[in-house]
Amino acid sequence: MSRWEADAGGRLQHAAMSLYFERGYDDVTVAEIAERAGLTKRTFFRHYADKREVLFAGAPAFQAGVVAAVAAAPADTSPIATVITALAETAGAQLAQYGEWARARRDLVESSTDLRERSLIKSADLAAAVAAALGERGVAPGTATLTAHAGVTAFTVGYDRWADGNGAGDLPTVVRRTLGDLRAAITS
Amino acid sequence: MSRWEADAGGRLQHAAMSLYFERGYDDVTVAEIAERAGLTKRTFFRHYADKREVLFAGAPAFQAGVVAAVAAAPADTSPIATVITALAETAGAQLAQYGEWARARRDLVESSTDLRERSLIKSADLAAAVAAALGERGVAPGTATLTAHAGVTAFTVGYDRWADGNGAGDLPTVVRRTLGDLRAAITS
Numbered sequence: 001m002s003r004w005e006a007d008a009g010g011r012l013q014h015a016a017m018s019l020y021f022e023r024g025y026d027d028v029t030v031a032e033i034a035e036r037a038g039l040t041k042r043t044f045f046r047h048y049a050d051k052r053e054v055l056f057a058g059a060p061a062f063q064a065g066v067v068a069a070v071a072a073a074p075a076d077t078s079p080i081a082t083v084i085t086a087l088a089e090t091a092g093a094q095l096a097q098y099g100e101w102a103r104a105r106r107d108l109v110e111s112s113t114d115l116r117e118r119s120l121i122k123s124a125d126l127a128a129a130v131a132a133a134l135g136e137r138g139v140a141p142g143t144a145t146l147t148a149h150a151g152v153t154a155f156t157v158g159y160d161r162w163a164d165g166n167g168a169g170d171l172p173t174v175v176r177r178t179l180g181d182l183r184a185a186i187t188s
Numbered sequence: 189m190s191r192w193e194a195d196a197g198g199r200l201q202h203a204a205m206s207l208y209f210e211r212g213y214d215d216v217t218v219a220e221i222a223e224r225a226g227l228t229k230r231t232f233f234r235h236y237a238d239k240r241e242v243l244f245a246g247a248p249a250f251q252a253g254v255v256a257a258v259a260a261a262p263a264d265t266s267p268i269a270t271v272i273t274a275l276a277e278t279a280g281a282q283l284a285q286y287g288e289w290a291r292a293r294r295d296l297v298e299s300s301t302d303l304r305e306r307s308l309i310k311s312a313d314l315a316a317a318v319a320a321a322l323g324e325r326g327v328a329p330g331t332a333t334l335t336a337h338a339g340v341t342a343f344t345v346g347y348d349r350w351a352d353g354n355g356a357g358d359l360p361t362v363v364r365r366t367l368g369d370l371r372a373a374i375t376s
Contacts, residue, residue: 078376116312117305124308142349146366146373149341157333178334179374185334186371188266 009047009057011037016054021104025051025112052118055105058094059122063129065090070133079139083130083151084179088172091155099167106163127152154179197235197245199225204242209292213239213300240306243293246282247310251317253278258321267327271318271339272367276360279343287355294351315340342367 015036019028030051034044048054069086077085098105109115127148134144158178162171203224207216218239222232236242257274265273286293297303315336322332346366350359 080374080376113309117309120308120312121301121305124304142369143373145345146341146370149345150338150370150374153334153337153341157337161330181330182334182338183374185331186268186338186367186374188268 008037008039008043012039012044012047013054013057016051017101017105020055020108025108025115052115055109055115056118056122058098059126062090062094063126065094066126067129067133070130071136073137075137079134079137079143079147080150080179082137083134083147084154084176086130087151087155088175091159091175092170092172095159096167096171102159102163102167106160123152123156150182151179154182157182196225196227196231200227200232200235201242201245204239205289205293205296208243208296213296213303240303243297243303244306244310246286247314250278250282251314253282254314255317255321258318259324261325263325267322267325267331267335268338268367270325271322271335272342272364274318275339275343276363279347279363280358280360283347284355284359290347290351290355294348311340311344338370339367342370345370 012033016028016033019033019036028051030044031041033051033054034041037044044054048057066086069090070082073082073085095102109119127145130151131141131144131148134147135141139147155175155178158175159171161178162169162174200221204216204221207221207224216239218232219229221239221242222229225232232242236245254274257278258270261270261273283290297307315333318339319329319332319336322335323329327335343363343366346363347359349366350357350362
């Protein structure tokens, strides 16, 4: 059994993604997603607040994983090294499996203002959570905010690069390399 | 006559801001904004697509100013210097006048998911436009994207710092200093 078939949440995600790819995001209803998954609308709304949220189902677990990794980093690790390691390793553990979907999902998100807004707020919330986790480690607020933003930028741009290659290459390596490129861009 | 009273768009902006501050964003209607401004709902919709957009009235002119400044920078200026100069100087010319409003407006935006999403997409669009303008100058796409993100991060975090001080201090200086702090955070 694939991970998609394992539970109702996963079946709804799979059904939604398939329908969005086939017909475009705007034209698909929650009723159609539920029907495709062989479930009811009520079951859909037990799992997801709306038809946007089904595309971001992994975001809470990813954020929690990153925050836990920041908290668990050795005390003598610099803030930026702490953040990029947390992002790269959690991405490798939780997101790399979506290789074949990553580009199509990214293109789908880019096709809709509604989805772009939701995606951007997830990234902003992630940056805020990372900044707070750095604060817990005693990093000053100004440095924490900027380090978190830099890390999340390297992660999102790196993830896009990886998605552009349809998930070829090692996601953590691509994220780390993107931070190196960001550093080069900002110090030139 | 203050700049707010000079035209219908400005009067509607002033009325909306006042009402949002008084009663919170969610509880205010377009009809009430128009009434406060002594104008009709039809006039409101000639100027703004919805009650969110009235808070971002300056964004298109700001983006156009930044893009023009990137295009006009001397050919031998580095990408990051080009971007931060364009952002800092355009901010100084167009946004510094909003000193007394900046913090209240920022707090208002932070109070609403709807407004946060709109604000984030404006920043993302600004970064994309800056990256495209760097591309026109012959900067490679990867560097252009990361440089634009770094610059917009320095600008948005710097703007927040300036707003936290209720507009005290020189906005372009605060933005440039924030880029220096970002560079320090990412190279530590």
